[in-house]
Amino acid sequence: MLSPSDTAIVFLLALLLFGPDQLPRIARQLGEAMRHVQSTTHSFMNEMERAARTDEPRHATTIDAAVDEPIEGPEKENAAEAAAEETKTPELGG
Numbered sequence: 001m002l003s004p005s006d007t008a009i010v011f012l013l014a015l016l017l018f019g020p021d022q023l024p025r026i027a028r029q030l031g032e033a034m035r036h037v038q039s040t041t042h043s044f045m046n047e048m049e050r051a052a053r054t055d056e057p058r059h060a061t062t063i064d065a066a067v068d069e070p071i072e073g074p075e076k077e078n079a080a081e082a083a084a085e086e087t088k089t090p091e092l093g094g
Helices: 004-055 062-068 079-086
Strands: none
Touching: none
């Protein structure tokens, strides 16, 4: 960041280089260029945020998948018992 004295020196150099007639035109062009850069940056960031929102995967959670799956067999009282029996390993005989 320029201090006030640095800003004054830059202004005086610009005044000497370009003269009092061209300085307002140059300042106007510089302002337009800065607005264009800011507008382009803002639209780019908005487009990137929109693309990120639309590209997010929408996966079913495990809870949703468990709710959607039917429970097979009327002999099972609840889904936890059915899942426990499916994962049991046979005991090794000795």
